[in-house]
Amino acid sequence: MQATLPNGLRVVIVPDRLAPVVSTEINYLVGSAAAPAGFPGTAHALEHMMFRGSKGLDRDQMAAIGARLGGDYNADTTENVTQFFYTAPVDNLDVLLRIEALRMNGLTLAADDWTHERGAIEQEVSRDLSSPGYVYLSRLQSILFAGTPYEHDALGSRPSFDRTDTALLRRFYRQWYAPNNAILVIAGDVDPARTLAMVRETFGAIPARRLPARPEIHPGPVHAQTLQFPTDYPVGLVAIASRMPGQSSHDYATARILSDVLCSQRGALYDLVPQGRALLSSFDFVTKADAGIGIAIAAFPKGTSPAPLEARMRDILRTLRENGVPSDLVDAARRKELAQLGFAANSISGLAESWSEAQAIMGLQSPDDEAAAFAAVTPEDVNRLAREVLDPQQAITAILTPRDGGHPVADKGFGGAESFASTPDHPVTLPRWANDSLLALRPPETSVQPAQYTLPNGLHLIVRPASVSHTINVYGTIRQNEDMQEPPGKEGIADITDELFRYGSTTHDRVGLQKALDDIAATESAGSDFSLNVLTPDFDRGLDLLAENELHPALPEQGFRVVRGNTAASLSGLLHSPEYLFQRAMQGAVSPAGDPSLRQARPEGVMKLTLADCRAFWKAAYRPDLTTIVITGDITPAAAYRAVSRTFGAWRASGPTPVVDLPPRPDSHTSVMKVPDPSSTQATVSLPESLSLNVSDPDHFALNLGNEILGSGFSSRLYRDLRVRSGYVYTVRSHLTWKRHRSAYSISFGADPDKVAAARNAAIHDITAMQEQPVSEDELAMARAGMLRGLALQSASLDTIAATYLHFSDLGLPLDQNDIAARAYYTLDAIAIRDAFRKWIRPADLAEIIKGPPDAP
Numbered sequence: 010m011q012a013t014l015p016n017g018l019r020v021v022i023v024p025d026r027l028a029p030v031v032s033t034e035i036n037y038l039v040g041s042a043a044a045p046a047g048f049p050g051t052a053h054a055l056e057h058m059m060f061r062g063s064k065g066l067d068r069d070q071m072a073a074i075g076a077r078l079g080g081d082y083n084a085d086t087t088e089n090v091t092q093f094f095y096t097a098p099v100d101n102l103d104v105l106l107r108i109e110a111l112r113m114n115g116l117t118l119a120a121d122d123w124t125h126e127r128g129a130i131e132q133e134v135s136r137d138l139s140s141p142g143y144v145y146l147s148r149l150q151s152i153l154f155a156g157t158p159y160e161h162d163a164l165g166s167r168p169s170f171d172r173t174d175t176a177l178l179r180r181f182y183r184q185w186y187a188p189n190n191a192i193l194v195i196a197g198d199v200d201p202a203r204t205l206a207m208v209r210e211t212f213g214a215i216p217a218r219r220l221p222a223r224p225e226i227h228p229g230p231v232h233a234q235t236l237q238f239p240t241d242y243p244v245g246l247v248a249i250a251s252r253m254p255g256q257s258s259h260d261y262a263t264a265r266i267l268s269d270v271l272c273s274q275r276g277a278l279y280d281l282v283p284q285g286r287a288l289l290s291s292f293d294f295v296t297k298a299d300a301g302i303g304i305a306i307a308a309f310p311k312g313t314s315p316a317p318l319e320a321r322m323r324d325i326l327r328t329l330r331e332n333g334v335p336s337d338l339v340d341a342a343r344r345k346e347l348a349q350l351g352f353a354a355n356s357i358s359g360l361a362e363s364w365s366e367a368q369a370i371m372g373l374q375s376p377d378d379e380a381a382a383f384a385a386v387t388p389e390d391v392n393r394l395a396r397e398v399l400d401p402q403q404a405i406t407a408i409l410t411p412r413d414g415g416h417p418v419a420d421k422g423f424g425g426a427e428s429f430a431s432t433p434d435h436p437v438t439l440p441r442w443a444n445d446s447l448l449a450l451r452p453p454e455t456s457v458q459p460a461q462y463t464l465p466n467g468l469h470l471i472v473r474p475a476s477v478s479h480t481i482n483v484y485g486t487i488r489q490n491e492d493m494q495e496p497p498g499k500e501g502i503a504d505i506t507d508e509l510f511r512y513g514s515t516t517h518d519r520v521g522l523q524k525a526l527d528d529i530a531a532t533e534s535a536g537s538d539f540s541l542n543v544l545t546p547d548f549d550r551g552l553d554l555l556a557e558n559e560l561h562p563a564l565p566e567q568g569f570r571v572v573r574g575n576t577a578a579s580l581s582g583l584l585h586s587p588e589y590l591f592q593r594a595m596q597g598a599v600s601p602a603g604d605p606s607l608r609q610a611r612p613e614g615v616m617k618l619t620l621a622d623c624r625a626f627w628k629a630a631y632r633p634d635l636t637t638i639v640i641t642g643d644i645t646p647a648a649a650y651r652a653v654s655r656t657f658g659a660w661r662a663s664g665p666t667p668v669v670d671l672p673p674r675p676d677s678h679t680s681v682m683k684v685p686d687p688s689s690t691q692a693t694v695s696l697p698e699s700l701s702l703n704v705s706d707p708d709h710f711a712l713n714l715g716n717e718i719l720g721s722g723f724s725s726r727l728y729r730d731l732r733v734r735s736g737y738v739y740t741v742r743s744h745l746t747w748k749r750h751r752s753a754y755s756i757s758f759g760a761d762p763d764k765v766a767a768a769r770n771a772a773i774h775d776i777t778a779m780q781e782q783p784v785s786e787d788e789l790a791m792a793r794a795g796m797l798r799g800l801a802l803q804s805a806s807l808d809t810i811a812a813t814y815l816h817f818s819d820l821g822l823p824l825d826q827n828d829i830a831a832r833a834y835y836t837l838d839a840i841a842i843r844d845a846f847r848k849w850i851r852p853a854d855l856a857e858i859i860k861g862p863p864d865a866p
Contacts, residue, residue: 017189031197036369042158050165064115079798128736141240243582253301262382269342311582341527453831460646467634501610556656598856692861697755711845783839
């Protein structure tokens with residue numbers, strides 16, 4: 010259903026019966042392109058301030074509502090659109106609509122709030138400037154769109170934020186945040202007529218406004234040039250970029266098909282990898298409303314010259330431009346894009362996003378218009394566009410060269426996805442409309458469980474039917490652990506074996522298998538984790554191809570040599586990269602010397618591995634009795650069982666069942682390690698420790714619930730104290746990691762180097778407070794509501810449903826674990842949380858690992 014209110018608000022309502030969940034996405038048709046000159050981050054700054062309160066809903070009330078909803082809420086700013094989205098139980102739709110209406114009609118924009126938020130948003134800028142990829146893309150955008158509003162990234166800059174005040178933000182808000190400049194998309198288990206009536210009642214009185222003229226994007230000519238960037242990546246990258254049509258262009262569908270052709274696994278660019286000429290290769294299409302960027306990317310080993318790879322990439326692009334692209338790849342890409350549109354209903358939030366993109370960015374009436382555009386693309390269209398955009402005289406080439414980050418340095422220590430809410434530090438009285446919807450929690454109800462089967466060969470099959478689209482999804486995993494299963498001296502063989510599944514089966518070679526999948530527009534991957542996404546009519550054929558690849562991989566000699574060489578070359582750079590050293594330091598901080606988790610493949614060892622080693626590992630580690638398959642979508646349990654029995658039933662295990670679980674480990678103790686990262690301007694910090702309990706201990710529920718209060722999300726004590734009150738960090742979270750026999754706890758944050766010590770001390774203070782005093786009843790009520798509603802929201806996506814079942818299977822937990830958890834969260838009290846934190850969390854034993862600028866204090 011689509012409607013336009015008298016005040017100009019466009020409303021799109023899309024029913025989806027997958028789960029009792031709703032997603033709202035309000036799209037304001039303004040972004041950074043409309044920012045005042047010299048203030049490129051204005052739209053981004055206002056996005057943040059939309060979470061700081063409005064008339065009738067102050068910031069503390071908004072934070073409390075967000076915590077109780079238990080869903081996902083966030084925002085995003087692009088050059089042309091700013092989006093705010095919520096996903097929550099459908100019973101709370103009225104609350105979501107009220108929030109958006111109040112923010113549209115009367116944002117507070119207090120000076121003190123901007124002062125606090127500016128510190129956090131500047132941390133976000135520092136975080137992104139620490140990414141070589143972001144620095145490259147920002148420079149590329151400034152060249153391709155020089156002299157236009159697209160010249161600057163939507164993020165903004167520190168100098169512009171320092172000059173920004175609330176008067177500027179208020180002018181921008183009054184100009185653009187109006188119902189006649191917004192599109193509200195609602196997707197989920199809703200009744201369209203009733204929902205539209207709710208929207209009319211909630212938004213109808215907000216007046217329309219006269220909108221300013223919209224900025225126009227008319228980029229000038231581009232002249233070829235080559236850029237050089239040092240990076241902390243473990244491999245080097247060659248990137249050849251060109252300007253592409255935007256999403257509002259009549260050529261957008263053609264551009265998307267061209268992009269798919271260029272990154273096809275049957276294409277010449279991808280073929281660089283199996284030829285041994287590149288470690289990886291792809292074609293990325295960075296889309297914007299009025300223009301886009303196409304980037305051909307390939308990786309080369311650290312320490313080698315990029316010149317041969319660059320020359321070969323140029324040859325490929327020139328050949329495609331001059332001779333045209335293969336017509337069968339155009340046909341395959343067209344089928345793929347049409348099939349992908351069919352999968353949108355498998356996620357309620359994804360469905361809202363799909364409609365938002367079509368209407369707010371592409372200027373279409375529905376995704377059906379997008380499908381019609383894809384269906385009309387011809388090979389001649391693609392070849393015409395290729396001649397235009399793959400012109401070497403207008404290409405911007407970049408060489409991203411890895412450099413060492415140094416080595417971790419022992420130190421004595423300090424001595425002493427974005428969202429914007431904070432947990433109030435006092436009881437909050439909610440508005441009546443929110444209180445009535447959110448305050449009362451009913452006892453958890455038992456959820457509908459999937460069908461389960463165990464095949465005679467031990468394979469575990471789980472089936473969750475859903476008739477929301479004519480698609481079927483298969484997700485599989487084989488319980489493996491390379492640290493426990495790789496023979497001594499054979500480190501790296503697990504990864505090589507996994508990679509070799511890309512080289513086809515004993516029936517179809519690599520290209521032949523991909524061609525068979527392209528013919529039915531299926532997406533497939535095989536290995537220790539495997540999957541298939543396919544349209545319902547082609548399910549049997551798709552499952553045949555998946556089983557063929559999974560059970561009868563080719564494991565060819567030539568492919569093995571290429572993968573082994575690429576693996577060794579990648580390791581040469583990886584072992585010296587700051588991110589690897591950071592992850593290694595974290596693992597070493599919580600594991601004893603000699604622990605299996607500390608095993609590491611080395612280039613020289615990898616080059617000694619043989620194809621016989623690979624075949625032996627495959628025979629021993631790939632077995633049905635350690636395999637779980639989840640099937641979701643348009644299929645009955647009986648039909649799924651018959652299909653899996655036919656394709657996987659003859660699979661047999663060989664030899665004794667391997668031990669795949671790491672053994673228990675002792676408590677870790679405090680240590681400090683610094684990892685220099687010359688490419689970083691911001692410090693990334695982890696404070697980890699091992700835990701003695703595991704996922705089967707009932708105390709883990711109390712720790713989970715307490716962690717929701719302490720630091721698992723945007724409405725937490727850590728977020729309040731380290732970001733909102735102090736501006737020390739941009740993001741901060743605390744994590745609990747659960748395994749069958751070992752677990753861990755950690756706090757992670759990103760901060761400017763001079764704020765790390767203060768942020769760490771504040772985090773330790775918050776942990777200690779959890780152990781000293783019971784949490785407040787208000788905090789407990791919000792956390793309980795959030796956790797219970799969050800469990801219910803896991804059914805809002807078929808991908809999430811399958812991932813949850815696979816996760817429980819891996820941990821050896823029953824598939825109704827969420828029901829068990831819900832009953833625990835409903836009954837746990839503040840004393841149980843305090844006692845669990847006292848018993849299991851050890852602030853004095855937290856290690857400290859810092860990755861950041863080499864000269865940081």
